[in-house]
Amino acid sequence: MGALTGITVGLAGALDAFPRRIAARAVGTAGGSLRRGVGRGTGLVVFGRGMLRRWDAARIGALLDEATAVGAQPVSETGLLRRLGLLDAAPDGPHDAEALARLSGLAERDVRLLALFDAFEADTAPFTFRDLILARKYAALTNAGAGWDTIARAVHRVPDVGALAALTLDLGSEGIVARRPGWQGTLDGQGTLGLVAPEEDADDLFDAAGAAEEEGDWDRAAQLYNRCLTLDPSDGVAAFNRANCLAALGRAAEAAHDYARAVKRDPRFADAWFNLARLMSDAGHEDAARRHLSRALTIDPAYADAMFNLARLEYEAGNGVEAARLWRAYLEHDADGEWAQRARNGLALIALERAAAG
Known part of the structure; x- marks a missing residue:
């Protein structure tokens, strides 16, 4: 089995490591599937460094919250490469994210966001002693007015981010300035054209x-x-x-x-199967719609909307037992929503029909 067997990997932002099509092939070889964004069934969400060139801090933070809310694990580009076996494991360290924040004065959320753009040696806990030094330098920069995203944009192109631990970092008028005895330069994060x-x-x-x-x-x-x-x-x-x-x-x-x-x-895109089923139903192709909804539920057994719609189609096809099973399953996921009463009405109708049949 591959390292990502059965896992849907959501990609947000362009990867700097390699083009998306090569990433899709590598994820597929590891047993997973690559998809843009955060969707139903997403297990990992990769925060591509290209996001820093296109998105502002608020939008990136909202994506982190969205990924967390659906139970997906956010990872950096380096984190993805390590899962694919294309990079060595991160150096071992003694600090979790909470300790790194507490010992450095950097906000824990900023620690998490900076790690997602590989601003530390480790892409996730445990963090190293050099990561603690970096976190203290980043905390000083945030205290001087730099946002976490400004820091990430400045440092994410540095070939060895750990080397920054030996430099002095300051916020200047033209960006973040790195200094060592006899040298200084601006970390503009622009790279080469x-x-x-x-x-x-x-x-x-x-x-x-x-x-x-x-x-x-x-x-x-x-x-x-x-x-x-x-x-x-x-x-x-x-x-x-x-x-x-x-x-x-x-x-x-x-x-x-x-x-x-x-x-x-x-093939594991449950929402696409669901929407295709809706169009098939609207066009009168009920058998095809039922097959597509069944496929969506096989992919995601907790897909409540698919349960409700398949129950309706099964009822219309005369399969009352299966319709009742699906509507009861739907009510386990949604007992109070707009469609819950319709599911109860469907169950009541099936019960009346059974009673009338004797």
Whole structure:
């Protein structure tokens, strides 16, 4: 078994280590599957360093909260590479995140966020003695007015971040300044300029498509997601998002095609199976809808919406026993929501029919 067998890895932001398509292949070889963002069933969320070039601190912090809320484990790029066996394990150290924060004066949340962008030797606890020195330097920078994201942007391109422990770090007018006797330089985090890689373009397009989608500009969003797919045909989330936009535009047949494309790229994409089932049901293809909902529940047995919809279809197909089982299962997940009473009404109707049948 691979190190990531059965795990869905969510990718947020572009990776600096290698293009997304190579990451997808490496994760697949390790037994997992790679998907953009945080979705149903995500086990690990990789915080790609490209996020620092495109997202502000608030948006990154919100993603951390979202990942934590759904039980996914946030990891840095280095953390992913270590799980894939492409880097040696982190140096052993004596400090957990709480101790690192307490001994350095750095906020524990800042410790966590900086670790997610490999600003320490270790990408997660236990942290080393050099990490404690770095944390104290970072705490001084935050006290001088630097945000954790400013620090991360400055240091994340340093080849050996542990070497910063031997330097003096100060916040200057042009950014974070590193000094040692006889030398000083600005850690601007810019790196060297080079040709723009197609993967970078794909990430820019994906972000632009997401912004258009949030604004309700479904047509532009669909076009941008289509360009993402031209650059990276393996991107199941781009296909899924494009299908959502096409469905909002009333282009159901095209939407169904892209949902099918999403599940072909990522067979464990439960939300894509669910949305495809909805379109099949709307088109009168009830058997196909039931198969797709069953597939979604096989992937995620706790998918309450899939339970409810499959129960309705089973009832309409005359399978009252199975419909009752599914509605009871739904009520275990949602006893008070908008659809809970409808599930109870369905169970009551089945009970009346049984009583009338005698």
